Amino acid sequence: xxxxxxxxxxxxxxxxxxxxxxxxxxxxxxxxxxxxxxxxxxxxxxxxxxxxxxxxxxxxxxxxxxxxxxxxxxxxxxxxxxxxxxxxxxxxxxxxxxxxxxxxxxxxxxxxxxxxxxxxxxxxxxxxxxxxxxxxxxxxxxxxxxxxxxxxxxxxxxxxxxxxxxxxxxxxxxxxxxxxxxxxxxxxxxxxxxxxxxxxxxxxxxxxxxxxxxxxxxxxxxxxxxxxxxxxxxxxxxxxxxxxxxxxxxxxxxxxxxxxxxxxxxxxxxxxxxxxxxxxxxxxxxxxxxxxxxxxxxxxxxxxxxxxxxxxxxxxxxxxxxxxxxxxxxxxxxxxxxxxxxxxxxxxxxxxxxxxxxxxxxxxxxxxxxxxxxxxxxxxxxxxxxxxxxxxxxxxxxxxxxxxxxxxxxxxxxxxxxxxxxxxxxxxxxxxxxxxxxxxxxxxxxxxxxxxxxxxxxxxxxxxxx
Numbered sequence: 001x002x003x004x005x006x007x008x009x010x011x012x013x014x015x016x017x018x019x020x021x022x023x024x025x026x027x028x029x030x031x032x033x034x035x036x037x038x039x040x041x042x043x044x045x046x047x048x049x050x051x052x053x054x055x056x057x058x059x060x061x062x063x064x065x066x067x068x069x070x071x072x073x074x075x076x077x078x079x080x081x082x083x084x085x086x087x088x089x090x091x092x093x094x095x096x097x098x099x100x101x102x103x104x105x106x107x108x109x110x111x112x113x114x115x116x117x118x119x120x121x122x123x124x125x126x127x128x129x130x131x132x133x134x135x136x137x138x139x140x141x142x143x144x145x146x147x148x149x150x151x152x153x154x155x156x157x158x159x160x161x162x163x164x165x166x167x168x169x170x171x172x173x174x175x176x177x178x179x180x181x182x183x184x185x186x187x188x189x190x191x192x193x194x195x196x197x198x199x200x201x202x203x204x205x206x207x208x209x210x211x212x213x214x215x216x217x218x219x220x221x222x223x224x225x226x227x228x229x230x231x232x233x234x235x236x237x238x239x240x241x242x243x244x245x246x247x248x249x250x251x252x253x254x255x256x257x258x259x260x261x262x263x264x265x266x267x268x269x270x271x272x273x274x275x276x277x278x279x280x281x282x283x284x285x286x287x288x289x290x291x292x293x294x295x296x297x298x299x300x301x302x303x304x305x306x307x308x309x310x311x312x313x314x315x316x317x318x319x320x321x322x323x324x325x326x327x328x329x330x331x332x333x334x335x336x337x338x339x340x341x342x343x344x345x346x347x348x349x350x351x352x353x354x355x356x357x358x359x360x361x362x363x364x365x366x367x368x369x370x371x372x373x374x375x376x377x378x379x380x381x382x383x384x385x386x387x388x389x390x391x392x393x394x395x396x397x398x399x400x401x402x403x404x405x406x407x408x409x410x411x412x413x414x415x416x417x418x419x420x421x422x423x424x425x426x427x428x429x430x431x432x433x434x435x436x437x438x439x440x441x442x443x444x445x446x447x448x449x450x451x452x453x454x455x456x457x458x459x460x461x462x463x464x465x466x
Contacts, residue, residue, distance in 0.1 A: 017054075020087050021047050027090050028208065031200040050079045058445075066292040070257040077258065077446040081215045081410055085450075089207030097199055104195045218410070218448035222259075225266040226441040226454035228274055231427060233434060234462040235347070235398045237378035242346025243463040247380070248276035248305065250456050251403020252440025254316070256287040258447050260296040267441045267456065268299045274458050278307045278344065281334065282403045283314025283354055283384030287444065290324050301332040307344060309334045314384040314404065315356035316444070322362060337382060339365040347378035347398075347461070354384045364388070370395040378461075386421045386437050393433045400435045401459065407439035411451030425452070 029043030057076025060069045248271045255264055271279055281300075286293055303309045311334045313322050326336045335342075337351025352364040370379065381397045383389075385404045392400045407425040408414025417424045423437045439455050 017051055020083060021051050024083065024086055024090065027093070027200070028086075028204040032197070032204050050075070050083075054079050066257060066288075069288075069292075073257050078215070078219075078448070081218065081446050081448045081450070082211050084410060085211035085214045086207055089210045090203065093203035093207055097203055100199050100202070101195060104199070105192075108191060108195070214450055215446075215448055218450040219446075221449050221453055222443050222447045223263075226270060226456045228270060229455045229457045230460065231436070231457060232460045232462050233399055233427065233436065234464045235378045236432075236464045237376065237398060238346050238461055238463040238465075240463045240465050243461060245278070245345065245347075245461045246274070246276045247401070247459045247461070248274050248279045248456060249282060249401050249403075249436070249438050249459055250279065250441050251282040251384070251438040252284040252314070252406055252442055252444070253281070254284055254287050254440075254442035254444050255293050255296050256442075256444075257292075259442055260293075261299065263442065264296055264299045268302050270441075270456050272302070272304050274456070276305045276458060278349070279303050279305045279309035279334075280349075280382050280401055281309065281311040281329075282382050282401055282438070283312055284316045284403060284440070284444070285311065285314070285329070286325060287316055287319070289320055290328050294328060297328065298332065300329065300334055303334065310342075310349065310351060310382065311336050312351040312382045312384060313338075313354045313357070313362070315354050318354065318356050318362070322357070337369070338362075339368040341369050341373065341379075344380075347380055348373055349380050349382070350397075351382040352388070355388055356385075364391075366391050366395050370397065380461075386423050386435060389422055389430050389433065389435045392435075393431050397433050399459075399461075400433060401438075402435065403438045403440050405437055405439070406444065406449075407452030409440075409443060409449055409452050410446075414452060 025044065025047040029040055029047065033040040033043060053072060054076040057069075057072040060072060250267065250271060253259075253264065253267060286297065300309075311326075311329050313326065313336075317325055326338065330336055337349070339352050341348050341350035343349075350369040352366060352369050353362050355364055357363050364383070370381070373379070375396060378398045379396070381392050381400045383392065383400055383402055386400075386402045388402070389400055402423075405417045405421050405424045406413075408417045414424055421437075422428075422430070423435050425437050425439050427434060427436045429435075436457070436459060438457050439452050441454050441456055443449055443454070
């Protein structure tokens with residue numbers, strides 16, 4: 001059954017990816033370039049190659065050389081948010097397109113009406129004096145090679161231009177003054193084609209500029225590092241003497257081929273700057289193997305907190321060898337909580353493995369982490385995914401700290417994240433249990449965030465007792 005669901009999801013994803021690229025090609029390449037020209041060829045090649053590179057980047061797994069993975073990741077991952085906002089921009093353009101065409105048509109009609117009015121005025125104006133050769137009357141046609149002045153009326157009353165026939169008329173061999181013959185009315189059609197081409201190019205350029213600017217700003221946001229948020233969470237069972245305990249919550253660091261050692265160092269420096277009592281890393285630390293990314297994770301050894309640093313696994317750890325990373329962070333001085341708990345001043349700190357490990361030896365075990373404890377003490381649970389709140393409520397947890405959602409990472413991803421998670425970001429209450437969800441300190445896939453800035457949250461525990 002899971003295989004069928006996975007295959008269906010893959011087919012839908014591939015269909016959306018293919019459809020999006022066809023739509024982008026149609027609006028930005030086919031509608032804006034000439035058939036057979038090099039711009040169309042280049043645009044078509046890009047619309048074929050870029051999705052293939054993105055698929056290759058998403059498919060890269062263990063065993064792929066890190067240099068190759070990094071080379072695929074930059075164009076492959078960065079194209080995806082550009083595609084997202086390019087499609088959204090073009091969809092907005094579908095609304096703007098007819099409005100802009102209407103404005104241009106009205107402007108052309110006003111210009112044509114003004115030209116007709118000027119032409120009518122010229123017919124009633126006094127005729128310009130034209131030199132007439134000796135022996136000829138003023139009504140005779142001008143001799144061959146003699147052009148009538150611009151604006152002077154011809155025999156049929158239509159102003160001539162530089163001796164040429166008026167629009168829609170032809171000069172037979174007999175010369176000027178011959179009866180006009182009807183010509184195909186192609187000018188209005190040509191003008192309409194030009195207007196449509198102008199609108200198509202305008203919408204395509206505008207959508208492309210907005211997409212690139214949006215992704216550029218979102219990339220800068222990630223590489224600038226997470227901001228520090230501070231919240232106070234009151235716990236009913238916490239004694240007043242233990243109030244003020246500060247937990248630095250860090251989730252979804254996502255060390256990867258694109259976010260390496262410098263990214264980890266920025267986060268460590270930001271955490272240490274808050275001078276916390278405890279550091280809680282709530283999953284999705286890495287996207288890769290210890291062999292490829294271990295060096296990039298080494299700055300975690302610099303974390304400083306009075307009561308230490310703790311770690312629970314996220315779903316991305318299980319994409320590879322989670323046990324390998326658990327052992328590695330332990331060597332760095334970070335304490336893994338694998339379905340376990342420790343006592344802190346005034347409360348119990350527990351951690352469970354991620355729910356994605358269900359059905360394996362590493363499945364989350366709430367009984368092991370929370371059973372046989374003094375229920376009069378406050379409890380704080382580290383659990384990567386917000387959906388684990390339901391088990392936390394059953395086991396009488398006072399506060400669960402989670403990540404996983406990234407706050408949506410790329411707007412409107414928050415709407416999709418809201419469909420799969422009870423809380424996307426922030427603090428909410430579920431019965432007697434409170435849930436805080438961090439937006440995360442890093443980014444998965446493209447190092448881009450739009451509408452969901454990365455953060456490190458300092459949670460200060462407060463007491464409700466007098």
